[in-house]
Amino acid sequence: MAAGAFDEIWGHGGPEAPRPEFAALSQWVADTPASELQRRQQSAEAAFRQLGITFAVYGDSDAAERIIPFDIVPRVFLHHEWARLCEGLVQRTQALNAFLEDIYGERRILKEGLIPPELVYRNEQYRPEVAGIRPPHGVWAHICGIDLVRVGPDEFYVLEDNARTPSGVSYMLENREAMLRLCPELFRDFRVAPVDSYPDMLLETMRSVAPGNNPKPVCVVLTPGHFNSAYYEHSFLADSMGIELVEAADLVVDDDIVWVQTIAGRVKVDVIYRRIDDEYLDPLTFRPDSMLGVPGLIAAYRAGNVALINAPGNGIADDKAIYSYMPEIVKFYSGGEAKLPNVETFRCREPQALKYVLDNLEQLVVKLVDGSGGYGMLVGPTATKAQIADFRAALIAEPHRYIAQPTLALSTVPTMADSGLAPRHVDFRPFVLTGSDGVHVVPGGLTRVALREGSLVVNSSQGGGTKDSFVLMDDRGPSQSQSQGQG
Amino acid sequence: MLSRTAAALYWLGRYVERADFIARLVEATVRLDALSARPAGEAAWQSALAVTYTDKAFAATGQSFTQSHVARFLTLDTSHPGSIIRCLEMARHNARAVRTALTREAWTAINRAWWLFQNRASTGGATQTLNLVEQVKGETRGFEGSIHRMMRNEATWLIQLGAAIERADNTARLVDVKYHLLLPEDEAVGGVVDRDQWTTILQTVSAVTAYRWLYSDGLQPANVIDLLISRFELPRSLAACVEEAVQLLSQLAKRTGLQGEADRMARARMARMQKTRTSEVIVSGLHEYLEAFIRENAMLDAAIARQFRFI
Numbered sequence: 095m096a097a098g099a100f101d102e103i104w105g106h107g108g109p110e111a112p113r114p115e116f117a118a119l120s121q122w123v124a125d126t127p128a129s130e131l132q133r134r135q136q137s138a139e140a141a142f143r144q145l146g147i148t149f150a151v152y153g154d155s156d157a158a159e160r161i162i163p164f165d166i167v168p169r170v171f172l173h174h175e176w177a178r179l180c181e182g183l184v185q186r187t188q189a190l191n192a193f194l195e196d197i198y199g200e201r202r203i204l205k206e207g208l209i210p211p212e213l214v215y216r217n218e219q220y221r222p223e224v225a226g227i228r229p230p231h232g233v234w235a236h237i238c239g240i241d242l243v244r245v246g247p248d249e250f251y252v253l254e255d256n257a258r259t260p261s262g263v264s265y266m267l268e269n270r271e272a273m274l275r276l277c278p279e280l281f282r283d284f285r286v287a288p289v290d291s292y293p294d295m296l297l298e299t300m301r302s303v304a305p306g307n308n309p310k311p312v313c314v315v316l317t318p319g320h321f322n323s324a325y326y327e328h329s330f331l332a333d334s335m336g337i338e339l340v341e342a343a344d345l346v347v348d349d350d351i352v353w354v355q356t357i358a359g360r361v362k363v364d365v366i367y368r369r370i371d372d373e374y375l376d377p378l379t380f381r382p383d384s385m386l387g388v389p390g391l392i393a394a395y396r397a398g399n400v401a402l403i404n405a406p407g408n409g410i411a412d413d414k415a416i417y418s419y420m421p422e423i424v425k426f427y428s429g430g431e432a433k434l435p436n437v438e439t440f441r442c443r444e445p446q447a448l449k450y451v452l453d454n455l456e457q458l459v460v461k462l463v464d465g466s467g468g469y470g471m472l473v474g475p476t477a478t479k480a481q482i483a484d485f486r487a488a489l490i491a492e493p494h495r496y497i498a499q500p501t502l503a504l505s506t507v508p509t510m511a512d513s514g515l516a517p518r519h520v521d522f523r524p525f526v527l528t529g530s531d532g533v534h535v536v537p538g539g540l541t542r543v544a545l546r547e548g549s550l551v552v553n554s555s556q557g558g559g560t561k562d563s564f565v566l567m568d569d570r571g572p573s574q575s576q577s578q579g580q581g
Numbered sequence: 582m583l584s585r586t587a588a589a590l591y592w593l594g595r596y597v598e599r600a601d602f603i604a605r606l607v608e609a610t611v612r613l614d615a616l617s618a619r620p621a622g623e624a625a626w627q628s629a630l631a632v633t634y635t636d637k638a639f640a641a642t643g644q645s646f647t648q649s650h651v652a653r654f655l656t657l658d659t660s661h662p663g664s665i666i667r668c669l670e671m672a673r674h675n676a677r678a679v680r681t682a683l684t685r686e687a688w689t690a691i692n693r694a695w696w697l698f699q700n701r702a703s704t705g706g707a708t709q710t711l712n713l714v715e716q717v718k719g720e721t722r723g724f725e726g727s728i729h730r731m732m733r734n735e736a737t738w739l740i741q742l743g744a745a746i747e748r749a750d751n752t753a754r755l756v757d758v759k760y761h762l763l764l765p766e767d768e769a770v771g772g773v774v775d776r777d778q779w780t781t782i783l784q785t786v787s788a789v790t791a792y793r794w795l796y797s798d799g800l801q802p803a804n805v806i807d808l809l810i811s812r813f814e815l816p817r818s819l820a821a822c823v824e825e826a827v828q829l830l831s832q833l834a835k836r837t838g839l840q841g842e843a844d845r846m847a848r849a850r851m852a853r854m855q856k857t858r859t860s861e862v863i864v865s866g867l868h869e870y871l872e873a874f875i876r877e878n879a880m881l882d883a884a885i886a887r888q889f890r891f892i
Contacts (some may be wrong), residue, residue, distance in 0.1 A: 143696075144689055144693060146677070146688065319678075320677045325677070332681045333681040338681070339680070341585065343892065344583050344585050353890065355583065355585075355890070357583075357735070357837060357839060358582075358887045
């Protein structure tokens with residue numbers, strides 16, 4: 095796939111003729127011996143291991159903790175590219191919040207017939223338990239990870255919205271730390287917007303949605319514990335915000351108030367950034383067999399005594415079936431066209447779309463709407479005849495369970511390979527914060543890179559790696575973040 | 582501070598201290614085995630097991646009391662909780678649970694110590710074993726150093742309190758084992774083997790030089806016992822550990838307002854300690870004295886857990 099794809103640094107010209115804005119970066123790469131780049135990369139990875147920046151693989155023992163491979167060549171956004179992206183991200187996040195408020199409230203979008211109601215009510219991610227609850231300050235998706243792909247200089251597409259508990263922000267920050275230490279010369283040559291304001295922005299977001307008028311709300315991060323694959327991130331975030339990292343056992347709900355048990359007795363909790371999935375949050379409301387949750391938490395939330403970040407029930411907004419309606423959703427709530435387009439998506443439940451999909455299976459990626467992690471997926475261009483035949487039959491039998499998308503020529507970024515630098519496909523996850531005062535995007539994000547030649551799989555459990563993501567500041571001086579009122 | 586955090590910090594302190602002690606014990610035993618005029622051999626390794634209360638667990642493995650077997654058992658064997666690797670695993674487990682209460686340096690020290698043991702099947706010969714325990718000591722020392730660079734608050738004091746309680750226990754066991762177990766029957770008290778053994782004990786707690794400073798006499802068992810029990814100057818003596826626990830508890834009380842049974846027990850213990858005469862202890866039964874000390878230490882440990890609402 096790499097051949098012919100747009101390279102973010104080299105454009106279509108290759109190492110000898112990079113995009114004009116990146117001549118200096120290309121020169122830096124050319125001037126630094128490959129062995130030196132490799133040495134720095136190994137040094138970064140050794141530091142990650144020593145710091146325990148690891149993710150655990152479920153079912154494995156401690157010894158199987160892995161680090162995510164780190165690539166030393168950054169991906170870079172020009173200032174104007176970033177400014178445009180931000181407008182789209184802010185608009186999309188506002189729409190996600192408005193959609194959630196509506197679906198669990200008035201349901202105007204269903205009443206007006208823009209989305210088939212069964213798509214919501216029969217969706218596994220829809221939580222009738224929280225219908226009618228309005229979260230403090232009306233914010234639902236406080237932290238959104240919007241996955242983007244790029245196919246050309248001006249062509250960005252949203253691949254997926256993550257409005258539940260998106261992870262990866264610790265890598266954004268640690269990758270930058272590593273780059274500052276290992277390649278300081280790059281920061282002399284480029285004016286890179288800093289990302290280290292993220293923890294402060296996150297804490298500010300949390301405080302802004304605290305219920306009541308407590309001037310010093312107690313905020314905590316709730317983790318399932320250190321066996322969770324993202325535990326490092328949970329502790330990192332609590333640490334960098336200077337707040338407690340708690341487990342369910344530390345919390346108790348009494349009289350619809352959440353308390354944390356300390357050596358000096360109980361302390362009232364106002365805001366919980368929970369990194370536990372909905373179904374494990376509260377055994378009295380969701381799964382009764384869960385030991386991870388806090389009994390009574392949802393009742394306290396319903397009573398308006400605690401803010402949960404992100405709000406329970408958000409899964410309905412980032413579901414694959416709903417995703418295909420995002421252009422309509424954005425238009426419905428913002429009144430304008432979506433500034434960040436979706437990847438073209440065919441809903442097989444619609445007869446015309448189904449016909450097109452059946453006629454073009456060899457070129458399409460077909461996905462189960464409720465599938466994840468690559469299950470129930472057909473990648474047309476690489477599938478066997480038998481697989482295509484199987485999917486054809488499945489599509490005809492239950493078309494409503496499938497969506498289809500064209501295979502995209504994802505952009506590439508030069509990446510260290512055994513043979514030296516080579517283009518590798520990337521995606522990108524920026525982190526969008528929504529507080530009671532509006533939407534904020536920290537200038538950066540997590541770039542994931544497929545380390546195998548031609549591979550489009552950037553997932554870390556499948557051998558993908560990460561890169562630092564530079565956002566260049568313009569000449570008007572440094573700006574910490576792009577902000578925009580919530581409208 | 583969360584109750585769970587408090588418990589994890591305290592146990593972090595205990596486990597790091599325990600790992601350090603076992604490393605010292607292995608080092609001393611290798612030296613005793615190798616350098617003694619009459620190699621102590623099996624008896625030395627048996628005593629090392631007895632100190633850690635793992636003699637029965639080792640016997641159950643059916644292995645002989647050779648250096649390679651016992652050294653491996655005490656360092657790398659994951660099948661019983663007394664090995665260094667298990668102590669470091671528990672320390673790391675607790676440190677991970679409370680990462681937010683630790684500095685990066687403190688966490689890194691624990692993590693690095695733990696990594697020393699990954700993918701390691703045997704300790705190798707005497708030299709490699711000494712290298713390994715030397716590295717463990719280096720890392721635990723690094724951890725201790727990092728603790729002293731943390732904020733002076735309850736997190737730091739709880740770790741140090743755990744370490745002080747653990748250290749008291751370790752020293753008491755060490756002295757106890759020497760007193761009634763180690764000397765072969767045909768050896769005279771004050772003979773070559775006896776002297777080697779006392780020297781080794783001093784080496785285990787890095788107190789050979791301290792002994793020379795404090796006692797102008799040659800090596801006398803009564804002096805060694807005095808040093809390890811009553812001398813406040815020696816950081817690993819029972820007296821010093823008891824005093825440290827009192828100080829840490831009162832710092833915690835000032836900061837958190839939590840004061841109670843643990844403080845009273847610790848202070849009463851220090852008052853008794855100040856009146857203790859080593860000669861009287863030896864006459865009335867060192868072994869009984871040490872057993873009572875270890876029991877009392879466990880009671881203080883339980884009182885601390887209650888006072889700080891450990892969960």
